[in-house]
Amino acid sequence: MAEDEAQDLSRIAAARPAPSPDISPAPRMPEIPRYLQVFQDLRARISGGRYPVGSMVPTEAELCAEFAVSRHTVREALRRLVDQGYVERRQGSGTQVLSAEGGSLFTQSMRSLSELFQYALDTDFAITAMVMTAVDEPTARLIGAEPGSSWLALHGIRGTRDDGVPISHTVVYVHERFGWLRDDFPSCHGPFYALIEQRAQVTVMETLQTITALPMPDASRQVFGDQTPGAHVLRVVRRYLDRRGSTLTASINDHPADRFTYTMRIKRDGER
Amino acid sequence: MAEDEAQDLSRIAAARPAPSPDISPAPRMPEIPRYLQVFQDLRARISGGRYPVGSMVPTEAELCAEFAVSRHTVREALRRLVDQGYVERRQGSGTQVLSAEGGSLFTQSMRSLSELFQYALDTDFAITAMVMTAVDEPTARLIGAEPGSSWLALHGIRGTRDDGVPISHTVVYVHERFGWLRDDFPSCHGPFYALIEQRAQVTVMETLQTITALPMPDASRQVFGDQTPGAHVLRVVRRYLDRRGSTLTASINDHPADRFTYTMRIKRDGER
């Protein structure tokens, strides 16, 4: 029966180049490209359960035969499936179904993690203290470190570049194996993780970010000069992880709650 | 002269399949694929300013000649440039440089906007009141509406599906033109925007989300039974916009600050 499908499709394909008679504009079917037809068919099979999640999609050769198209066309269709997060391909192994619904419908994207904050471009970080410390248990949990392990802690204040209005009281923790970079941090203007990546030949693969609200700590009260009894801060903790999931560097940013808002824009992707 | 380059390179290329003599393991360069070499070269030209933003990249034919590779290889390289946001291609026109730095390096992605909250899957929304209201000026600013315009306001409490522990006190605003869906909201289990999309043939193209901390409003105090003097809430406001940027629906979610953390995971794209 697969054979029949193949023959049908190839006959249709063969009929395609034939010019329209001349009269009759003909309803003019949109003429979907072959690779898109194959893509849509495969996608339907995946979401329909014929190729369950975890199973293998037929090989390129089999799909060529079934749809009666060239390998190039099949690969074009499979490429779409990969791009949209339906399948994963591995040389020598095959094509495995990853998801029945495809990848993400919404994404928030940014060129630099600093862009998470719209203000980030126009701020400066003034370091007030830089000490190698053994992190206590709560801090270790916060930044994903081993309790008692050594981290270089950069205490400082992030403020607007123009008038120096303080935006956050922050502590940056850098793993001790990057301690030799300590002299470079004070003159660093971009994000710290970028400096570490560049100098230490490591890659930040993922970041975890948590946002909480809590009563303003005393240290922050001094920074912001705020003695209001019920004052709170918005605390943003960011952890920068390598490909193995261990923390390279982390930062704890306390923003005065009454004049700080965290904003993000999330867009729908693709044409689905 | 391009001819000479082509001949030289093709001769090198032709020499490649030749098996290594036998002795001498040879340093074994990583053997970067040709299409990747072309891609990297073109990318360097773009970021280096040789192909400025807005200008046209040489045609496929010209690139084939210059690099002495087949059109297939050039197209593979150009595909990367497109995928990574450097260029845009139009049939019949050519390949234009879009950006000197490429697209985004980091993305947070999700299938449903509810996934912004890790808990979202296991929560229920209990509607306590549903009224058509004319929004006042502060609320209008918050949800991106015209002051005084009419919105269907769904007041309610989101709680865990298991034990009903309240997670947030929320108000959902639905534009009056979707008011005819009011009878469907109480039985809606997924996100409201999805219901509206499905029934009203509209598409959410973008969402704006803002997070602030503020002293707990009286209404929320009653919901959470919290009379602590300095109690705060984490307020998450989400606006769901159509392709023209106008708000279809919005929600204001107040979470008790002492037992709520907003978490997001952001991954690096691609292999750059």
Place this chain on the structure above:
DNA sequence: CTTCATTTGTCCGTATGTATG
């Protein structure tokens, strides 16, 4: 408005390299 050359899009065929199991 039509014609025409240009440029990318689609599609086919073949061959070899390389990772997998």
Place this chain on the structure above:
DNA sequence: TCATACATACGGACAAATGAA
């Protein structure tokens, strides 16, 4: 070791969109 399956790379051909003559 060996067959399998995907990755890379070459070649050719025609269609469709574009923009200028």
